[in-house]
Amino acid sequence: MGAKSVQPVNPAVLLAAIGLVIVVVVPFALIVLQAIFPELGRGSLAAPFSRLAQTLGDAKLLRMTGNTMLLGLGVAALSALIAVPLAVMRSLFRVPGALVWDILMLVPFMIPPYIATLGWIMSLQPRGYLFQLFGFDLAPFLFSIWGIIFVMTLNTFPVVYFAVSRTIEAVGSRYADVARVFGASGWKAFLRITLPLSTPGLAASLLLVFAMAIEEYGTPAALGRRAGFDVLVTGIDLRVSDWPIDLPGAAILSLILVVLSFGAFLVQRWLITRRSYQTTNGKPQSFEKRELGRWKAPVVAVFALVVFLATCAPLLAILATALSRTLSGGLTWSNLGFGNFITIFSDSTGALRALSTSLGLGVTAALLTGLLGALSAYAVVKSKMRGRGVLDVLTILPNALPGIVVAVGLILAWNQPWLPITPYNTALILLLAYCCILLPQPVRYATAAFHQLGDNLEAAARVFGASPLTAFRRILLPLIFPSLLASMLLVFAVATRELVASILVAPVGMQTISTYIWRQFEQGSVGLGMAMAFITILITTLFPLVVLSLMGKRGSLL
Template sequence: MPARSMGPVNPAITIATIGLVVVVAVPFAFIVLQAIFPELGRGSLAAPFSRLADVLADARLLRMTGNTLLLGLGVVVLSAVIAVPLAVLRALFRVPGALFWDLMMLVPFMIPPYIATLGWVMTLQPRGYLEQIFGFNLAPFLFSVWGIIFVMTLNTFPVIYFAVSRTVETVGSRYADVGRVFGASSWRAFFRITLPLSTPGLAASLLLVFAAAIEEYGTPAALGRRAGFDVLVTGIDLRVSDWPIDLPGAAILSLVLVVLSFAAFLVQRWVLTRRSYQTTTGKPQAFEKRALGGWTVPVLVAFGLVSFLATAVPLLGILMTALSRTLSGGLALSNLGLDNFGAILSDGPGALRALTTSLSLGVAAALLTGLLGALSAYAVVKTRIGGRQVLDVLTILPNALPGIVVAVGLILAWNQPWLPVTPYNTALILLLAYCCILLPQPVRYATAAFHQVGDNLEAAARVFGASPLTAFRRILLPLILPSLIASMLLVFAVATRELVASIIVAPVGMQTISTYIWRQFEQGSVGLGMAMAFVTVLITTVFPLVILSLLGKRGSLL
C-alpha cells in the first residue's frame, strides 16, 4: 500500500503541481484555446471555431497529414526490417564482438538527426564525397521520400534494436525449444512463440520510432523541400515563421499532430492489453546462447554493413567537412586542416557563445527536470492525495507533444499582450521548452525507482518526527538518485542539441548549438557548422559516459 501523505500541505506535492502546470499544462491549454479562439492573441474571445473549418478543409492539410503518416510508417517498417533481425541474432546467438556492435548501434542514436542528415547531404549530393571517390552521386535518391525515410531510419533503428534484443534475451529460447519438441520447425517456433512473447518491447520501441519520425523537423526540412515533401512539422514552422504569421492555423495543425501521436499510443495500449505476455515465473532459468556456426560470416557482414551506414558514413561526412578549408577544394590533402575548429575556439561567428549557451541550458534543464520529475513521481507513487491521477496525466502528456507543438504553445502562452511579466524573448523560454519536451525521461525513471522503494522507510522517518519534505530529501531521494542521474544525463545530451524549439522560440540575437549549425549551413559556412556538429557529438556522447563511469566507480568503492 502506498504511504499516505500526512499533514495538510506537502511542499513536495505543491512544488510538483505548480511545476507541471507551468511547464506542461499552460502551453498545451493555450494551443487548444488558440485553435478555438483565433483572436486570442489580441485579447479577444470573438469568433470561436471560425478558423477550424477553413484549416481542416485545406487540401494542403490532407497532403501534409498523409505525408506525415507515410514518413512515420515508412521509418517504422524500415527500422523494424533492419533492427529486429540484428536484435534477435544478438539476443539468441553468440555474436563475435557483441559489445562492440552494441556500441556501434548506440552511436547513431547519439548523433542528432539533423546533424546526421547534413553529413549525408555532404556525402551523396552532386560533387559530394561519394562522387569525388567513385564518380557518381545519389542526390536523386537522397532528395526523395525514400531518401528521407532511409536517413531517418538510420538514426532511429537503435531504439528497436536495443529494446527487442533485451526483450528477446529475457524471453530466451526455452519456449521455442518446447515448440520444436512438439514438431515445430525453428522458423515456425520463432514466429509463433518467441516473437509474439517479445511484443511488449517491440510495440514500445515501434511507438517511440513513430513518434520520433512524425515530430522530426531537421531531416524533412533539409531534404523534403527539394523533394516537394511537406509534413505537418514543416507546415507548422511555416505558419509561425513566415509572414503573415498564422498562429490559429499553427495551433490547429499542432492539435492534428498531437492526435496522431496519441493515436499511436492508443494502438500500442490496444496491442499490449489483448493478451498476457508474462514469461517470468520466479524460477531460475538457464539460458545458453547458441553458436552461429556457418552463419558467422554473413551475420558479421550484416552488423558491419549497418554500422558502416548508420555510424561511419555520417560521422566521416561531418568530420571531413569540418576539416575542409573550402568545399570547392574537395578531398585533397592540401585542403584539410583544423581551421574551422580554430575558428570555433576563437569564438568565430559567436560559436563559443552558442556552445556555452547550450551547455548552460542543458545543465539547467537536466537539474529542473530531475527535480520536477522526482517530485512528480513521488506525488503519484508515494502519496494518496486527491488529484494525483491528474498529475500523472500531466507527466505523460509531453510524450504526445512534439517539440514544435511545445514551441507553439509557449509562444501562444507567453506572448499575450496583457501579461505584465513574461519569459518570452528571454533564455527562460528556451529552458521551459526543453523542460516540457524532456520531462517524461526523469519522470519514468523516478517512477520505476519509487516502485522499488518500500513504504516502511518513509513511515519510519515520519514516526521519528521527520516532515514529508525531510523524509523525501534525506531518504527517498538518495535511494532513487542513480536512476535519476542517468535520466538527467540523457536530458542534458538531448537539450544541448535540440533544434526545432530552439529555432522557433530562441530570443533575438541568442544562438544555441543547433541554431548555429543550422544557420551556418544555410549561409554557406558549412565547414564551421560541421566543426560545431562534431564537437557537439563528442560532448554529448563522452560527457555522460564519463559521469556514469565516475558514478560507477564511486558506487563500487562504497
C-alpha cells in the same frame, strides 16, 4: 459526530503540481484555446471555431497529414526490418564482438538527426563525397521520400534494436524449445512463440520511432523541400515563422500532430493489453545462446554494414567537411586542415558563446527535469493524495507533444500583450521548452525506481519527526538518484542540441549549438557548421561517460 479531518497537503506533491502546470499545462492549454479562439492574441474570445473549417478544408493539409503518416509508418517499418533481425541474432546467438556492436549502435543516439542529415547531404549530393570517391551520386534517391525515410531510419532503428534484443533475452528460448520438441521448425517456433511474446518491447519501440519520425523537423526541412514533400512539422514552422504569421492555423496543425502521437500511444496500449505476455514464474531460467556456425561470417557482415551506414558514414562525412578548407577543393590532402576548428575556438563567429549557452541550458534543464521528475513520480507512486491520476496523465502528456507543438504553445502562452511580465524573448523560454519536451525521461526512470522502494523507509523517518519534504530529500531522493542521474544525462545530451524549439523560441541575438549549425549551413559556411557539430557530438558523448565513471568510482569508495 465530529467533522471529517482535512488531510494536509504534502509539500512535495504541491511542488510537483505547480511545476507540471507551468511546464506542461500552460503551453498545451494555450494551443487548444488558440485553435478555438483565433483572436486570442488580441485579447478577444470572438468568433470561436471560425478558423477550424477553413484550416481543415485546406487541400494542403490533407497532403501534409498523409505525408506525415507515410513518413512515420515508413520509418517505423524500415526500422523494424533492419532492427528485428539484428536483435534476434544478438539475443539468441553468440555474435562475435556483440558488445562492440552494441556500443557502436549507441553512437547514432549521440548524433543529432539534423546533423546526420547534413552529413548525408554532403556525401550523396551532386559532386559530394560519394561522387569524388566512386564517380556517381545518389542525389535523386536522397532528395525523395524514400531518401528521407532511409536517413531517418538510420537514426531511429537502434531504439527498436535494443528494446527487442533485451525483450527476447528476457523471454528466453525455453518456450520455443518446447515447440520444437513437439515438431515445430526453428523458424515456425520463432514466428509463433518467441516473436509474439516480444510484442511489448517491439510495440513500445515502434511507437517511439513513429513519434520521433512525425515530430522530427531537421530532416524533412533539409531534404523535403527539394523533394516537394511537406509534412505537418514544416507546415507549422511555415505558419509561425513566415509572414503573415498564422497562429490559429499553427495551433490547429499542432493539435492534429498531437492526435497522431496519442493515437499511436493508444494502438500500443491495445496491442499490449489485449492478451497476457507473462513469461516469468519465479523459477530461474537457464538460457544458453546458440552458435552461428556457417552463418557467422554473413551475420558479422550484416552488423558491419549497418554500423557503417548508421555510425561511420555520417561521422566521416561530418569530420571530412569540418576539416575541409573549401568545399570546392574536395577530398584532397592539400584541402584539409584545422582552420574551421581554430575559428570555432577563437569565437570570431560567436561559436563559443553558442556552445556555452547550450551547455548551460542543458545542465539547468537536466537539474530541473530531474527534480520535477522525482517530485512528480513521488506524488504518483508514494503519496495518497487525491488527484494523483491527474498528475500521472500530465507526466505522460509531453510524450504526445512534439517539440514544435511545445514551441508553439510557449509562444502562444507567454507572448500575450496583457501579461505584466513574461519569460518570452529570454533564455527562460528555451529552458521551459526543453523541460516540457524532456520531462518524461526523468519521470519514467524515477517512477520505476520508486516502485522498487518499500514504504517503511519513509514511514520510519516520519515516526522520528521528519516532515514529508525532509523524508523525500534525505531518504528517498538519494536512493533513486542513480536511476535519476541516468535520465538527467540523457536530458543534457538531447537538450544541448535540440533544434526545432530553439529555432522558434530562441531570443533575438541568442544562439544555441543547433541554431548556430543550422544558420552556418544557410549562410554557406558548411565547414564551420560541421566543426561545431563534431565538437557537440564529442561533448554529448564523453560528458555522460565521464560523469557515470566518476559516480562509479565514488560508489566503489563508499
